[in-house]
Each structure stands twice: as C-alpha cells, then as structure tokens.
Amino acid sequence: MINKVDEQDWPQRSRELAHLLARAGMGDRACFALLYERTSGHLLAVVLRIQRNRALAEDLLQEVYISVWKASGSFDAARSQPLTWLTHIARNRAIDSLRRAQTQPQLESTTRDDDDERPDASEAQADSAPGPLELLGLASQKRELSACMERLTAPQRQSVALAFFDGLSHAEVAAQLREPLGTVKSWVRRALATLKGCLDRAAVKDEQNKQKAT
Amino acid sequence: MDYADPKLADSLAATYVAGTLRGPARRRFESLLPSHPALQGAVQDWQGRLMPLTSALKPDAPSAAVWQRIEAALWPAAAVQPWWQKLSLWRSLSGAALAAVVGLAVLVSTPPPAQAPVVVVLQSLPGQGGQPGLAGGVVASFSGDGRALVARPLMPVSLETDRVLELWWAKAEGPPKSLGLIKADGTTVLSRGQLPGGLKGSGLDHMAVSIEPPGGSPTGKPTGPVVYYGKVQL
Numbered sequence: 015m016i017n018k019v020d021e022q023d024w025p026q027r028s029r030e031l032a033h034l035l036a037r038a039g040m041g042d043r044a045c046f047a048l049l050y051e052r053t054s055g056h057l058l059a060v061v062l063r064i065q066r067n068r069a070l071a072e073d074l075l076q077e078v079y080i081s082v083w084k085a086s087g088s089f090d091a092a093r094s095q096p097l098t099w100l101t102h103i104a105r106n107r108a109i110d111s112l113r114r115a116q117t118q119p120q121l122e123s124t125t126r127d128d129d130d131e132r133p134d135a136s137e138a139q140a141d142s143a144p145g146p147l148e149l150l151g152l153a154s155q156k157r158e159l160s161a162c163m164e165r166l167t168a169p170q171r172q173s174v175a176l177a178f179f180d181g182l183s184h185a186e187v188a189a190q191l192r193e194p195l196g197t198v199k200s201w202v203r204r205a206l207a208t209l210k211g212c213l214d215r216a217a218v219k220d221e222q223n224k225q226k227a228t
Numbered sequence: 229m230d231y232a233d234p235k236l237a238d239s240l241a242a243t244y245v246a247g248t249l250r251g252p253a254r255r256r257f258e259s260l261l262p263s264h265p266a267l268q269g270a271v272q273d274w275q276g277r278l279m280p281l282t283s284a285l286k287p288d289a290p291s292a293a294v295w296q297r298i299e300a301a302l303w304p305a306a307a308v309q310p311w312w313q314k315l316s317l318w319r320s321l322s323g324a325a326l327a328a329v330v331g332l333a334v335l336v337s338t339p340p341p342a343q344a345p346v347v348v349v350l351q352s353l354p355g356q357g358g359q360p361g362l363a364g365g366v367v368a369s370f371s372g373d374g375r376a377l378v379a380r381p382l383m384p385v386s387l388e389t390d391r392v393l394e395l396w397w398a399k400a401e402g403p404p405k406s407l408g409l410i411k412a413d414g415t416t417v418l419s420r421g422q423l424p425g426g427l428k429g430s431g432l433d434h435m436a437v438s439i440e441p442p443g444g445s446p447t448g449k450p451t452g453p454v455v456y457y458g459k460v461q462l
Contacts, residue, residue, distance in 0.1 A: 024280040037446045043303070044447045050295060055287030062288055064247075072294050079298050094272055098279040102245070105279075109247050109254075144284075153281040177248045178278060184248050206242045213277040 025220070027052075028095035035096045039087035046083055053097065054079070057104040063146075064108035064181030074111055078104045109181050146175035154212075162212035166205050173198055174205035231264045241270035245278055346370045346427060348435050350458035366410070366437050366456045368395065370427055377407060377418045384413035387439065394440045396450060397423065399431040409444050410437070434459045 031052065037045035057078060061071045081103060089099060144152070150171060154163045163171065169191065176182045176190060188198040231237055243249040244257050261267055348368045352361035364382040371377070379395055387393070393412055396404035410416040423430035436457045438450035445451050 024283050040441050040446070042441065042446050042451050044449065044451050047295075050298070054294070055289045056282070056285065058290045059285040059288040060282050063285065072290050075290055076294050076297050076301070080301055083298075083302055094275065098275050101279040101282050102275045105247060105282075109250075143286075149284045150281065153284040174246070178246050178281065181247050183250045202243075202246070202248055203239070206246060210238075210242070210274075210277060217276070 024097055025095060028097045031096035031100075032091045035086055035089050036091065038083060039089060046086070049082075050079055053100055056097070057100060060101055060104045061108045063179050064105065065111050070111065071108075074107050075104070078107050081107075105181070112181060146179035147172055149179050150175040159212045159216055162208070162215070165208055167201075169193070170201045170205040170208075173201040174209065177202055231260060232266045234266065234270075237264075237266045237270040238273075241267060241274045245271060245274035346372070346460070348458045348460050350435055350437055350456035353454055353457050355453065355455075362455045366393075366395075366458075368435060368458075370423070372427065375423075375426070378415060379407075379410045379418060380415040381410075381412060387412050390442055391439050391452070392442055392444065393437050393455075394444045394450070396436045396438065397430075397432055398434055398436070400433040403449060404436060406445065406448065407435075409440075432460050 031049060034045045034049040034052070038049055054075065058071060058075050061074050061078070062068065065071045065074060078100075082100065085103075089096070151160075151163075154160055166174075172191065173187050176187050177184070182190065184199050184202065185195060187202070188195045191198065231240075240249070240257060244254065249257060257267075261271065346369070348370070350366040350368065352363065352365060354361045362385055364385065366379060366381050368377060368379040381393075385393065393410050395407040395410050395418070397407055398404040408416075408418045410418070423432055425431075434457065436450070436454050438445070438454045439452035440450070441452075
C-alpha cells in the first residue's frame, strides 16, 4: 500500500499547518490538538521506517510532540515549512533513538557474514510496506524527478534510499549491500549531490507552476 | 574547520539531514548549529529538499494513548477536556456549590416585560487544581431587545499582561459564541453584543468569561480557563 502523493500537497498542507503551529506557539492547546490530529499519522510513519518497534516508535512520537509544543513559539514560518520542520524533528528523534539503542547491550548479533539471513535491500521489510527504493521512486515520480533520478546508478539510488528512508548509517548500508564502507560513502555523497540538482530544479518548476496558477 | 565555507557547510548539512552523519560527529554538528548561520541555512535548504520525499509514506495513525500521554506530560494539572464538557462536569460534580452560583448568578428584570433590560451576574468559578477563582464577578446588561450590551467586572481583575477577558453566550445546548473582549478594569460597550433573534428569541441560557490570548480566542471557542459563569433565566 502506497500513499498517493500530490506534488502540490506538501506546501498546501504546510500553509494550513502554519496557522495551527503559530497558535500553538501562543499557548493555544486546541490548535495544538488539531496540529497533532493532522500530522501525527505522517510523523509516526516516518519514525516507524527508522524505529520498527511500534511501542518505541509511539514513545518517540510522544517526545516529538512535547518538543514541538515547547519549540512552537520559535518556529519561523518565513524560513521553513511546518511539515518539513515537523518531519525533521521526528526523523532526528528516531535517528537519535538508534544511537541510544546502540550504546545499550546488544541482544542480537550484529555480525553479518555470507550466511546472514538479513534480506537484501529490495525486500528489506518483511511486511507489505514498500521498500526504500520504491518510496524514493514514488517520491521522485510524483515530482517529475524520474528522468533526473536515472542519472544515479542503481547502487547510488539504493544507498541513498536506505540511508534516508530507513535511517541506516553508512556502515549499515555497506553491510547490507556487502560493499566497502568507502564505496558506499561516496555513493551516498554523489547521490545526494545529484538529488540536490534535481530537487532544486523541481522546486523552481513548482514555484513557476504555482505562479501560473495564481 | 571553516564552517562558513559554503561547500563544506552544504556537504555536512546534507549528511546531517539525510541522517548518515552519526555518533559524536552528529552531536558536534548539532552543537555548532546555533552559532553558525551558514550551517543553519544549508540545513534548512536540505530539509526543504529531502523532507517532502517522505510524503510517499502512508500515514499510520498512532494509538489514542499517545495523545493522552502528551496531554498528561504537558498539562498535568488540567485533565484537558473541551471547555464545555468541563462546565457540565462542574455542574454535575459540585451541584451544591453550583446551585449557589446559579442562585446568585441571576438577572434582575424589571417591568415592562416586553422591552425590559436584562442584567446577568457572572460569578467567579474556582480555578484549576483547587486554586481559588478570580475575585468578584462580572455584570452584563442587555438592552431589552438584545441589541446592546454593556459589561463590567464588579472589581478590577488582575491578569497577566498578555491575557484578556472574553465574554461568551450560549444556548442550553451547543457551542458558546463570542460577544467580544471586555475590559478587566472598567465598563465595555460591546458592539458585537447582539443576540440573533433578540433576547427572547436567541435561546440565551448562560454566559461565561474566559481568559484568552491578546485579540481573543483564536479558535472561536474558549481556549483559556473559564473564570466567570452565569445562568440566565428569561
């Protein structure tokens, strides 16, 4: 099951949310509750990609919204879109939780030899959720990035999708793809550089379309 | 390192936002952020590029317990309920106390019946968590046709500097509607103090005053504590 993505959806939703966030920043609990209602499903989905344990993911979501309430007064709508800001906070918290987990005693072996049963990237998720590559493909398709994305090699695409959507570190991506760490690092770096070009051009295009529409 | 170097700032921000910057390096980067505008700008640019990609994810609704835990953590004193439910809770729980309030919170109407002005006295309600309520009360006087309204606190109300008083009316059922902001220390003539259908036809059942942010409730419903309440008997 993949959510349909409207390419104009993100900025549009953000405009509505900016009002709620501004009100929350002034101490308006009702608006904060509405903000939660409108965004918690998305943020939980983001966190769950990275932290697969649902109970832990919900604990993180709780921490995320408590931070959001406390920081809502400092949100600057002129510099950032609310949904972008919220998603970043959620991802950050999820990534930090992995770091915390790593400093705790490991119950599971993390060695991955050739007999390792860890699935490869294309089937990284046992459930029906789309894989990271599929998500990247979908996201780029909706924003007409497909052609641009084709400039990435398959391993570059795979590395950046695993890192971004599933919160894998360079070392984890390397282990999963069974490639040297240095190689993976340069794949991710080049993939991000290419994406930057694509996404910036897409943003300009979105802006032009918006101006045409108004 | 020269964090003002745009290339360095850009590549660090990319790994930070993409999530591959980990461990001590990630913490160091975060501690640098507040004092390096160039890094902040680069981070914001990368957030703007990458975060919308997550819209490909299907939303996954959290369980109801998450919101309850958020509320309990943020506002432990107030078991936060919609304002109106809170009122009915008080009504049922403290029947005796409220009976007294209702008894006092009345109207004085003088003949002739058709065009008599109506005065509603709104009594102080107890504060949250057993705190004493605000002193005094608020008097609201409607002209007989319900088109003019004057309100004033019985004694000056001291509020935090960034808070105002807002006056509400409601029918026996249904959400409260704003009549406008009132002065904490004097008489206010409310231009919006008009009841649809006049005083009799409006279905006016009770009135309340809540504490709101400057400019009044942003939602059209009371958001702050209800501090004065008065039942109306027409």
